[in-house]
Structures are given as C-alpha cells and as structure tokens.
Amino acid sequence: MLLPDFQLMLAQPIFLCTLILYAIGWFITFIGACILGNMSLLWVVVFYNLFVLLGVTLAVSTDAVHTYRLAIVAYIAGSLPLTFFMISVTIGSSVAPSNAAASGMIFQSLPLIFWIIYFGSEEDSLVKRSIGSFTVLRTPGAVTSNGVAHGVSSSSPEQQYQQQQELSSVVVAPAADYAYKARALYSYEANPEDSNELGFVKGEILDIVDNKGKWWQARKQDGTVGIAPSNYLQLI
Template identity: 65%
Template structure:
C-alpha cells in the first residue's frame, strides 16, 4: 500500500509542477485540491498500517516519513485552497522570488516599453503604449481603478483586453477604446 502512495504522490507532484510552470494553477486549483484530498486519505491509511506493524524498523521509518509527507500535503491544501488575496496566500507568497518578464534585466532587450509593478514602485510606474499586444484576456470580474493611481485601468466583467505580457501580478493592458493601463492579473483570464 505504501508503494501505491509513493506513485500516486509522484504523479500529483508532476501535475502540480506542470500547473505551476504553465501558470494555470487558478484553472486547475479544484482538481489539484481533489487529488491532494485523495492523497491524504491514502496517506493516512499508509501511516496507520506502518504504525501498527510493531517490531519492524523499516515500517517505523516509513511511518515517520509518511507523517512528514502529510505535513507537506496539509501545507498544499492551505496554499491551493486559499483565495488569491487571503492572508495565508499573501504570507506564503512573501517568501517566493518575484517573477520578472523575460529580458527585463538584460540591456539588449526588445521589451523596453513593458513596465511592471515588480520593476518599480507603484507610484512611479509609467505606462507606455506597446508596439505589439501578444495576448487577449477576458475580464472575470469588474475592476474599478484606484483613483490615486492614474496607471490603473478600469474594466467591466466580460470585457476583452489586449495584453502586452502575462507575467507578474499586474499586466499592461489596452481596452478596445485604446485606453492603456495596468490591470490585476487575477481579474483576467487569457483567451
């Protein structure tokens, strides 16, 4: 039964890695949580079996390892189950390395007109109209821009925006009427 748990969690780890690397965690969040739930129930059965195998040191060691594995899975439940703007998600993301667009740090980059909040503080961001909008995104929710920040873009649910770059938490976007600004990525879904 322990081997089943090992292979199940290997495929779970590969799936989560694929979802994170393709930035599609939001799309597959409930699927990931479902598989984590299945893994936890299988894992607790394995822990029970390993603990009840008295006198065997290899099962005791396996049981200890499975307990540590359960801590990781419970952490994943908290992380993947938390909403994007929740305290748990913000706290955990505070320990991560922020993503920057490709070429943002190189001097020979052709992407000089893309400005993200990760490159500069929000109050000094200047939005420059881009030459090429590579992506389109649909607004999942209505967003009202902060009146104190002229760079933010307001939009309504269902509106289609042109996106320069889909890296980071704020994307440079253009509305159909030509208005350019930055928009929160968690309000948008790429088409």
C-alpha cells in the same frame, strides 16, 4: 502548449521548500516500499502521491494553478486520508523498512496539509496574501519597499534599451477586441514616463486583447486602456 518554467517555483521559496520536503519524504517511502515489497496498499499510496507531486509541480511551473486549482485540491484531499491511514499501519512496526516508509509519509503529510490550505484559499484571502508576501517578483519591474512593482527593470543599459524597444513596438488600440481576461498576480505601478503603461493592483481583473509577447494590451474595469507586463498577469 505551455512549457514548464521552473523559475516560477524558484520565485516562491515557501512552496519550493514544501516541494523539496515532499519529494524527500516520497523517496524515503519508495525505498521502504521496495524493501517490504508485499504491501499492495502501500504501493497504491506511493504511486498516487507521485502523481500528486508531478501534478502540483507541473501546475506551478506552467503558471496554471488558477486553472486547475479545484482538481489539485481534490487530488490532495484524496491523498491525505490514504497517507494518514498508511502511517497508522506502518508506524511502530518491528520491521525497520516499515518505520522508514511511515517516516517518509509523515514528511509528505506536512506539505499536503499546507498545499490544501494554500491551493484551496482564494486569491484575496489572508493565507494567500501572507504567503504571497514572500514571492520573489520577476522582471519586468523593480520592487519598491511596499512590494509594488514599478516601471521597467534597470539591470543593465542593454536590457533597458531592449525593454524600451519592446514597449515602443506595442501599439494601443482602444477599439480592439478584448478576447481574454486575466487576474493580476502582483500589483504594478505604471511608469509615469510612459503614457501607454497601465497600473493595477493585485487581484484586479483585466480584459486582454492578445496573450502573446511580454507586454499585453489590457483594459481595466473603469475603461482605462494600456499595456501591462504579461508575467504579472494570469489568464482566467
């Protein structure tokens, strides 16, 4: 079972900002609904949007967006008309809690619009590339000026030694059974000092032998075999 890794959200500042805005808007709407108390449709929207919030957070924090992308887009698409309808019903009322609920849903509608464009776009689309340019890459790998990961991270001598030990423990077997496929989330430039490493570009599809460990044995479409950092890849 995949456990949430909230560093995945911290590495995507634009998504994190929209998530915070959505959570604030949901909380304001929830308070307004609690005070009003008698609007059943408003409560339907509140709980539906909570489900969307939890689902999107879980998908991103477990790196499962690609797997559940269509489901995420479908639920967000269902949330938008409900949210806009409740905004039209509650806004402009003489009752302050009703206006508060409308304000909260306006806050939620902005991230919803962003998410449906973001999650609904293909990996090689201009939207994904533009938003992906703000992504903070994680180790192993240092980022060059053009946003390409290069080699093994050099944060400390101890970490360097540990990473080199991990690399040396991976044995490349060209005749292995490649049971999985993965998509490259970021470009990676192989360390020229390690002949086992495999370089690839963002969006490239690789064949994978095993999906355990920090380094996976991978094969490119041209038949090149090597090892690749697992946190630059997403199983498909």
